[in-house]
Amino acid sequence: MGLRVLTCMMVVLSISPLVCGAVARKASFAFPDSPPSSSPPQPEPAPANSGAWASASDALGLLRLDVTVHDEKGDPVPGLAPADFTLLENHKPDKILSFSAFDGVSKTEPPVELILLLDTISLSSSQASTMQRETAKFLRQNGGHLARPVSFFWLTSSGLWIPPQTQPSLDGNGLAAALEHSGKLQSFWSVTNDSTFLNYLPLRAVGSISAAERQKPGRKILVWIGPSLTMGAGSVENLFFTIVWFSTLLREARIALYSLSVEPTGDYSQAPEIYPSHLKGVTEARHAMLLDLDRKVLALQSGGRVLHPSLDLAGEINNCLADAAAWYVLRFDPQSAARPDEYHDLQVVVGKAGLTASTNTGFYDQPYYEDRPAIASKRISVDQLAAWLTTAHGSSDAEMARQLSDMELTERLSSAKLVSLQAGLRGNKVRQALIALADASAFLDPPANEVPAEAPPDAATQREIQAKVVAYLTKTIPKLPNFFATRSTVFYTETAAQYLQAGEPGVGYQPLHVTEVSKARILLRDGKEVAEPTKSKKAEQSDNNLTTYGTFGPILGTVILDSAASSGLIWSHWEQGVNGPLATFHFTVPLEKSHYSVTTCCLPDGDGTIAFHKLVGYHGEIGIDPVTGSIFRLALVADLKTAVPVTRSDVMVEYGPVKLGPNLYFLPVRSVSIIRGRTMRLVQTWNAGFRTFGPFVTKLNDATFEEYHGFGTESHMLPGYTPVPE
Numbered sequence: 001m002g003l004r005v006l007t008c009m010m011v012v013l014s015i016s017p018l019v020c021g022a023v024a025r026k027a028s029f030a031f032p033d034s035p036p037s038s039s040p041p042q043p044e045p046a047p048a049n050s051g052a053w054a055s056a057s058d059a060l061g062l063l064r065l066d067v068t069v070h071d072e073k074g075d076p077v078p079g080l081a082p083a084d085f086t087l088l089e090n091h092k093p094d095k096i097l098s099f100s101a102f103d104g105v106s107k108t109e110p111p112v113e114l115i116l117l118l119d120t121i122s123l124s125s126s127q128a129s130t131m132q133r134e135t136a137k138f139l140r141q142n143g144g145h146l147a148r149p150v151s152f153f154w155l156t157s158s159g160l161w162i163p164p165q166t167q168p169s170l171d172g173n174g175l176a177a178a179l180e181h182s183g184k185l186q187s188f189w190s191v192t193n194d195s196t197f198l199n200y201l202p203l204r205a206v207g208s209i210s211a212a213e214r215q216k217p218g219r220k221i222l223v224w225i226g227p228s229l230t231m232g233a234g235s236v237e238n239l240f241f242t243i244v245w246f247s248t249l250l251r252e253a254r255i256a257l258y259s260l261s262v263e264p265t266g267d268y269s270q271a272p273e274i275y276p277s278h279l280k281g282v283t284e285a286r287h288a289m290l291l292d293l294d295r296k297v298l299a300l301q302s303g304g305r306v307l308h309p310s311l312d313l314a315g316e317i318n319n320c321l322a323d324a325a326a327w328y329v330l331r332f333d334p335q336s337a338a339r340p341d342e343y344h345d346l347q348v349v350v351g352k353a354g355l356t357a358s359t360n361t362g363f364y365d366q367p368y369y370e371d372r373p374a375i376a377s378k379r380i381s382v383d384q385l386a387a388w389l390t391t392a393h394g395s396s397d398a399e400m401a402r403q404l405s406d407m408e409l410t411e412r413l414s415s416a417k418l419v420s421l422q423a424g425l426r427g428n429k430v431r432q433a434l435i436a437l438a439d440a441s442a443f444l445d446p447p448a449n450e451v452p453a454e455a456p457p458d459a460a461t462q463r464e465i466q467a468k469v470v471a472y473l474t475k476t477i478p479k480l481p482n483f484f485a486t487r488s489t490v491f492y493t494e495t496a497a498q499y500l501q502a503g504e505p506g507v508g509y510q511p512l513h514v515t516e517v518s519k520a521r522i523l524l525r526d527g528k529e530v531a532e533p534t535k536s537k538k539a540e541q542s543d544n545n546l547t548t549y550g551t552f553g554p555i556l557g558t559v560i561l562d563s564a565a566s567s568g569l570i571w572s573h574w575e576q577g578v579n580g581p582l583a584t585f586h587f588t589v590p591l592e593k594s595h596y597s598v599t600t601c602c603l604p605d606g607d608g609t610i611a612f613h614k615l616v617g618y619h620g621e622i623g624i625d626p627v628t629g630s631i632f633r634l635a636l637v638a639d640l641k642t643a644v645p646v647t648r649s650d651v652m653v654e655y656g657p658v659k660l661g662p663n664l665y666f667l668p669v670r671s672v673s674i675i676r677g678r679t680m681r682l683v684q685t686w687n688a689g690f691r692t693f694g695p696f697v698t699k700l701n702d703a704t705f706e707e708y709h710g711f712g713t714e715s716h717m718l719p720g721y722t723p724v725p726e
Contacts, residue, residue: 060097061331062369062644062693066219066254066303067348067359068327077355078103078326085328085357086349089335098331110218112324113168115209115255116152116317118179119202119226127262131225134313136176141314144173148324154182155205155226159190189687200236202226203293204686206257207246211688214253215607219327221256221304223320224295228261228309236293240285242685243292244341244364247281247301249690251360252604256304258320259296263309281343281362303359323358330359337365340499366499368695371647373676374494374511376408382417382447385409385437389421397427404433405511409441414450415654415670436492436512439672439702442652443620443635445573452574452581457626465583466569468629469622473557476630476665483660484523485667486707487531491516496679496695512700522705555653556631558595559622563587572621583626584633591617591639598638600645604680604691612645630666631655647696648676660710671703 067085069077082099102109116135120128135152149168152175154161163178164186165171178185189208191201206224213220236242250257275296282288291297296306305323310316334344341364348357380388385407392400413421418438425431457465495510521532563569569585576582589596600612616638623633638649656669681694 060644062333063251063331063363064254065251065330065332065346065348065359066256066327067330067357068256068303068323069350069355069357072354076323076326080328080350080352084351085330086351087330087332088345088347088349089332090344091347092335094332094335096330096332098329100329102327102329103325110216111148112327113213113216113218113220114148114150114317114321114324115168115213115220115222116150117155117202117205117209117222117224117226118152119155119205119224121155121157121201122227123262127227130311131262131313132179132182134311135225135317136179138314138317139172139176139179141172144171144176146170146172148321150175152179153188153205153209154179154185155202157191157201160188160201160205160208161185162188202295203242203246204688206298207249207686208688210246210249210253210255211690213255214249214690217606219254219256219324221258221320221324223258223260223317224299225260225262225313226295228264236290238685239290239292240282240288240341243282243288245683245685246293246298247360247362247364248683248692250298250302251363252690252692255302256323256358257295257299257302258304259299259306260313260316260320261307261309262313263311279361281345283343301361303361305358334363334365334369336370337367340366340504342366368496368499369693371676371696373696373698374509376406378407379410380407381410382413385413386421389424389434393424397429400425400427401429401433404430404437405513407437409437409444411447412441412444413438414446432490432492432514435490435702436700439492439674439700440512442672443637443650446575450576452576454574454581456571456574457583461626462569462571462583462585465624465626465629466585468626469560469624469631470629472629472631473560477556478527480524480527480665481660481663482523482525482711484521484709484711485705487520487522487703487705489516489518489520489701489703490514491518492700492702494698496697499681499695512698555636555651556622556634559587559589559620559634559636562589562593562595566590566593569622575623577625577632581626582623582632584621584623586619586621588619589617591615594618596636596638598640598646598649600677602680603645604693608680608682608691616640632666644678645693646675646677648674648698650674658708660708667708668705670705671701673699673701673703675699 065087069080071077078101080101082096085096085099087094087096100108118131118135120131123131139146139150146169149170150172151167151169152163161182162185163175164184165174165178167175169175202224206222209222213222249255273296274291275294278289278291278294278297279300281301282292299306305320307316307319330348337344343362344365345362346360348359350357389400392403395403418434422431422434425434456462491514492512493515494512495508497509498507517537523530523532560569566587566589569587572584572586574581575584594615594617596618597613597615599614602608603610603612618636618638620634620636622631622635624631632655633653634655635652636650638646640646640649650673652672653668654670655666658665658667658669676696676698678696679694681692682689683692
């Protein structure tokens with residue numbers, strides 16, 4: 001068994017175009033490892049139009065529980081309300097952040113899939129024949145018209161086998177015919193003839209099936225049919241990790257496992273059951289035992305059931321499928337975890353007499369399930385930073401950069417002040433660390449000594465300034481000439497601590513540091529922004545680019561119209577400009593008025609390409625020249641308190657005078673983009689892997705725009721020109 005952990009995330013932000021285009025930002029997070037090329041073949045995708053059921057991207061709550069409620073007769077109970085449920089985590093109430101009820105024919109989720117794992121290992125030939133006959137009987141009932149999509153897998157000592165036709169399928173007759181002609185089944189994966197691994201093949205089968213099902217949406221019922229004795233002797237490498245892996249995989253794949261045994265023969269039928277003593281979750285590696293992976297243990301821990309051994313397997317399969325008639329989905333944020341893979345007990349209590357709930361009995365919590373940003377040890381003002389740089393001047397470049405990475409400014413460090421502070425620095429590392437520190441402060445208020453002590457303009461003057469802004473956006477921006485400029489970008493990233501296997505703490509954390517420096521030519525043609533191929537120099541092997549585009553006007557118009565439809569621009573303060581005071585206004589755009597959306601690629605659900613998409617409100621401030629109405633600064637902060645994958649997404653653009661031909665325009669001269677969100681982990685063992693949310697990381701870029709040139713042609717008549725004969 002091998003283990004791999006991969007992490008990746010991509011974030012896209014966009015403001016819907018209201019005036020002249022859109023602005024978008026994209027960040028990609030990846031690590032260089034990749035899944036092994038020898039991964040097992042995957043089953044066919046779900047039936048047609050399953051793609052219509054993507055994950056509920058705006059549902060609150062990181063973790064999801066599928067819950068089935070039974071009455072005293074064992075029948076599923078529909079029609080319950082959120083108030084009927086209480087969720088206990090480690091015996092303490094958790095807040096249920098979202099609730100959904102399903103009646104088995106929901107249009108918002110795919111139909112529940114039934115998966116049959118026919119485990120013939122350790123079965124006699126007569127027991128295997130009984131299993132085959134009874135399963136075919138189930139598939140052919142109702143004339144072979146299955147009520148729900150069904151898949152089956154045939155496990156033997158030589159490997160795992162699947163039918164040649166597409167599955168899951170509603171064609172029971174076709175599946176039954178494939179089962180009855182088992183010699184024509186196709187290999188899902190095969191093994192060498194080594195009896196040492198026979199005890200583990202069923203676990204490998206469950207792992208590979210569940211990992212494949214993790215790529216498909218919806219709830220699944222996996223009925224594992226096999227011998228009554230489900231776990232033999234032996235040892236498993238990294239046993240505790242394997243236990244954590246199976247627990248997380250079954251929950252993330254939304255699989256409830258049902259244990260069904262062929263009726264045993266001989267003295268074993270009277271043997272006492274051992275599995276109940278292993279139902280409590282394993283909290284430490286030293287307590288892990290192979291019986292903690294017993295089929296019946298996994299079944300009850302996943303919210304499934306253990307059925308009595310039977311010769312009427314067809315009837316028992318129908319009993320399992322009855323639980324698909326009604327169920328509920330609860331979402332919640334887990335309690336804090338003090339260490340990796342910390343086991344938390346779960347219990348769902350139904351507040352009506354005679355009703356019991358079946359769901360996952362526990363999960364392994366992670367410290368990074370909640371956002372824990374690194375806290376700077378020093379919070380300083382701009383003046384204190386300047387004084388520190390003077391006193392630390394004799395220190396090494398690396399040491400000054402290290403100390404700067406552990407600082408946080410309490411007020412904004414302006415671009416002009418940043419340039420003056422950089423003038424006395426020599427090393428690249430300390431310069432880059434200072435830029436990162438300044439960029440992180442770009443959304444704070446300026447120092448008090450940089451705010452002119454002038455009275456606010458009266459209401460009439462404020463309206464006049466805002467009218468000039470509208471005139472500037474409607475008359476000047478749409479008439480921008482075609483031009484190109486050079487965008488120089490320094491990319492920063494925070495390296496998350498890597499969790500290599502269960503129980504091991506994260507290692508390798510790094511604060512924001514430079515990962516890439518690039519230059520690109522940006523063209524504006526007929527009001528459309530085009531970026532030519534980038535020339536970049538990567539500081540490390542990664543794909544961590546955070547790209548901002550659309551800064552040449554579109555973002556301004558959208559913010560102005562959104563804020564006008566909301567509370568408008570509200571006076572904030574004066575700021576000192578080169579030629580006099582500049583007016584700064586605040587704005588707040590609620591969700592219902594917003595055209596600002598956040599799209600994260602990708603969620604761990606499905607095949608790793610499903611995007612999180614959420615329309616969000618936002619707020620910020622805009623700086624205006626009160627004389628001309630031109631905009632010199634825009635800061636925008638997305639309101640992401642309830643977004644699961646992303647907790648921060650901010651952009652700041654500074655504008656300055658640029659001469660193109662005979663005219664002067666205010667165009668971007670610098671921008672700062674900051675995104676903080678979850679990475680995505682790909683965890684692999686048992687020759688299978690699945691995706692989960694990983695640690696949070698912060699991405700930042702600092703871009704400067706220069707070398708503006710307008711497109712145009714000039715012609716001159718030269719006197720005395722005589723053509724040369726050919």
